[in-house]
Amino acid sequence: MEFFKIKRDIPFMRHALLFNAVSFITFLAAVFFLFSRGLHLSVEFTGGTLMEVGFSQPVALDPMRAQIAALGYNDVQVQNFGSARDVLIRMPAAKGSTATEQSERVMAALKTTDAQAVLKRTEFVGPQVGDELAIDGLKALAFVVVGIMIYLAIRFEWKYAVAGIIANLHDVIIILGFFAFFQWEFSLPVLAAVLAVLGYSVNESVVIFDRVRENFRRFRKMNTIEIIDNAITSTISRTIITHGCTQLMVLSMLLFGGATLHYFALALTIGILFGIYSSVFVAAAIAMWLGIKREDLIKHVKKDGPEEDPNDPNSGAVV
Numbered sequence: 299m300e301f302f303k304i305k306r307d308i309p310f311m312r313h314a315l316l317f318n319a320v321s322f323i324t325f326l327a328a329v330f331f332l333f334s335r336g337l338h339l340s341v342e343f344t345g346g347t348l349m350e351v352g353f354s355q356p357v358a359l360d361p362m363r364a365q366i367a368a369l370g371y372n373d374v375q376v377q378n379f380g381s382a383r384d385v386l387i388r389m390p391a392a393k394g395s396t397a398t399e400q401s402e403r404v405m406a407a408l409k410t411t412d413a414q415a416v417l418k419r420t421e422f423v424g425p426q427v428g429d430e431l432a433i434d435g436l437k438a439l440a441f442v443v444v445g446i447m448i449y450l451a452i453r454f455e456w457k458y459a460v461a462g463i464i465a466n467l468h469d470v471i472i473i474l475g476f477f478a479f480f481q482w483e484f485s486l487p488v489l490a491a492v493l494a495v496l497g498y499s500v501n502e503s504v505v506i507f508d509r510v511r512e513n514f515r516r517f518r519k520m521n522t523i524e525i526i527d528n529a530i531t532s533t534i535s536r537t538i539i540t541h542g543c544t545q546l547m548v549l550s551m552l553l554f555g556g557a558t559l560h561y562f563a564l565a566l567t568i569g570i571l572f573g574i575y576s577s578v579f580v581a582a583a584i585a586m587w588l589g590i591k592r593e594d595l596i597k598h599v600k601k602d603g604p605e606e607d608p609n610d611p612n613s614g615a616v617v
Contacts, residue, residue, distance in 0.1 A: 304534065307527045314583035321580050325468055328475020335478045340485035341375065341423060343432050346390040347397040348421045349404065354414040356382035363557065365407055371400070373483055377558045384418075397422040435489045442496050443467065450500070454507055457588040462503040465581035469499050469572045473565055487562040495569030498544075502537065502577035507585070509533055514592045522590060526582050541574055 341348075359376050362385065366374045371389050379386035389400055401420045408415045443463060450459035470492055477484050509529035517525065548570065552563035 304531050307524070307531045308534075310527050310530050310578060311523045311583065311586060314579065314586065317575075317579035318583050321468060321576070324475075325471055328471045328478070331475050331478040332471070335481065337474065337478055337484040338373075338481045339432075340373070340483050341388040341390050342486050343429075343484075344390055345423050346388060347400045348423055349387040349389075349401050350379060350418040350420075351385045351387060351405070351408060352416045352418050353383045353385065353412050355412070357385065357412065359385070359556065362408070362411075365411070366404055369403055369407055371404075375485070375558075388423075391422075431486070435486075438489075438493060439470075439496075442493055446496065446500050450504070450507075453504070454511065455590070457590050458507050458585055461581045461585035461588060462500055462507070464584055465503060465576040466496050466499050468576050468580055469495055469569055472572050473568050476568055477561075477565070482561055482564065485561065487559070488565045491562050491565035491569065495566065495573060498570065499573035499577065502541075502573060503581045505533055505536065506530060506577060506582055510582075510585075510590070518592075522586060526586055530578055530582060537574060541570060545570055 359378070363374060363376050366376070366387070366389070371392065373390055375386075375388040377386050378384065387404065389404070391397075392400060395403075397420065401417060405415065405417050443466070446466060447459045447463050450462045473492055473495065474484075476482070477488070506529050509532060510525055513520065513525045513529055517528070520528070545567070548563050548566045551559045552567060555563055
């Protein structure tokens with residue numbers, strides 16, 4: 299399905315150097331902020347107090363967050379747990395107070411709103427657990443990256459695998475750079491969003507690479523730059539439909555999902571926008587500079603029998 303069809307190819311690769319210079323500067327800025335400011339890690343990674351509180355009636359979460367913040371506890375995560383009357387509270391460790399003292403202060407404040415509030419359980423999540431989560435998260439990221447490279451190398455060719463993985467890592471680093479620069483809280487849901495962006499972004503690269511391979515088979519007189527420009531132009535309508543619908547869903551989570559889904563949706567929003575950009579202007583350009591050509595994807599074989607038609611674009615080509 300296409301909303302529109304562009305009859306003339308847009309010369310994307312003519313401006314590839316400019317767009318990649320912008321990408322490189324943005325990438326360096328993201329790396330700089332990651333090293334200079336670091337990520338603002340949530341309680342899952344740094345350790346802290348976890349409380350499960352039961353109320354006699356459904357409670358609003360935003361006033362509760364403000365009530366806990368008034369006690370001097372910042373970066374507190376408050377979310378429903380099981381039902382609208384059960385709430386899970388995560389608080390970072392506070393200097394000079396134990397987990398028991400933190401939970402007692404919070405419960406005293408909550409009982410002013412609901413005298414029947416009950417503390418069902420309280421736990422202290424130590425930094426060792428946080429270190430394990432961080433290591434496991436990095437392992438998951440590494441496995442995804444290696445898996446994508448193997449997939450692209452098998453489906454296409456090593457030049458496409460290198461171009462695709464550089465573009466995907468470009469998206470990941472920029473997402474992390476945004477979180478480092480603005481000091482947004484980096485939690486496990488955000489890590490899940492980063493991993494989702496990796497898979498989502500590679501899908502767009504695969505679509506473009508598929509069209510490039512098809513064009514190499516169809517248009518024997520086009521050079522590599524013309525092949526890539528045609529591939530990107532012919533998939534623009536599909537890109538707008540797919541990413542537009544996905545972005546509408548993610549924006550609905552961002553605007554109406556509340557504080558629990560806010561940073562998760564924010565990471566997805568940044569990843570989708572930069573994923574489109576990187577697939578077109580980063581992955582395709584890098585593949586071009588690596589010297590992709592028709593022979594990388596098509597093997598010419600000699601066949602016995604009648605002479606092949608030279609006007610047939612698929613003559614003598616086997617994928």
